[in-house]
Amino acid sequence: MNTDTTAANRLLARRVVLASAAYDLVMTAGFATPWTARIALDGIAGLHDRLGLSGTVPDAGDPFTMLFANLLGSIVVVWSVVRLLRPTPFLGAADTVGRLLFSLWFGYALGAGASTILIGFLVLEIGWGVVQGAAVSRPLRATMRAGRRTLAAC
Numbered sequence: 001m002n003t004d005t006t007a008a009n010r011l012l013a014r015r016v017v018l019a020s021a022a023y024d025l026v027m028t029a030g031f032a033t034p035w036t037a038r039i040a041l042d043g044i045a046g047l048h049d050r051l052g053l054s055g056t057v058p059d060a061g062d063p064f065t066m067l068f069a070n071l072l073g074s075i076v077v078v079w080s081v082v083r084l085l086r087p088t089p090f091l092g093a094a095d096t097v098g099r100l101l102f103s104l105w106f107g108y109a110l111g112a113g114a115s116t117i118l119i120g121f122l123v124l125e126i127g128w129g130v131v132q133g134a135a136v137s138r139p140l141r142a143t144m145r146a147g148r149r150t151l152a153a154c
């Protein structure tokens with residue numbers, strides 16, 4: 001692969017990782033604190049009710065539910081900022097694996113009776129995973145072909 005193609009692939013990967021990180025930051029920042037998570041969860045419940053969807057929604061009044069919403073929001077906000085500051089193909093690949101796991105757990109929750117509103121989140125998660133995975137795969141392969149021993153060099 002020539003250097004122009006390699007540079008273009010790295011630039012595309014950088015842009016996709018940045019966009020993915022920005023999307024995650026916007027979508028999860030509301031879950032990072034108990035006060036904003038209550039608003040976010042109430043909003044999801046309201047949309048669920050207005051659309052007449054099946055399944056159950058999280059109880060924003062339950063402290064255990066709130067704890068896990070805050071843990072999720074906090075760690076994803078931190079992870080988003082890391083990728084915004086260092087949008088490398090390696091971190092994009094790690095995030096792609098995380099998206100696969102999130103997609104599996106969305107599917108599991110749907111199968112267990114969670115609100116079908118999760119289908120929208122699942123579609124976005126899979127979509128970002130496919131786009132990001134495709135964008136970071138070429139620069140990662142080029143790094144490995146160049147003889148670098150670790151993907152972290154990417």
